[in-house]
Amino acid sequence: MTENDESFFTPKHKRLERIASTANIFAWLVLIFFALQAFAQYFNLMSMSGYRFNLEMFRENPEGIIVYFLNMLNLLLKGVVYWLTLKGVSLGLSMIVETDLNYREKLQGASHE
16 A cells, blocks of 8 residues: 555544444354354253153143244344344445545546546
8 A cells, every 4th residue: 555545545434444344243243142042042942841852842832832933033033133234334334435435536536637
């Protein structure tokens, strides 16, 4: 990067890029967290049933099992929604920076002609 390129990439650009990369990292952490919570819910169900998940268990308590699986699905869907939201923020901020840099480059190119 030359001295001209460094002045082209302003502190505001650097701050937006830093926020974008933080949102991207945080998105993956949130997705992993919710996936782990869903698996913990599953293992909790299995430990309560003595690791014998079968048709007999479903006949004994169908509502409880359905609630457990809906809670697992809810956790997974929340994780995916939060992940998509944070990835969208990250990509949006990166696009803003890139668009502004392209616009500045075009203006500088037009002024040199």
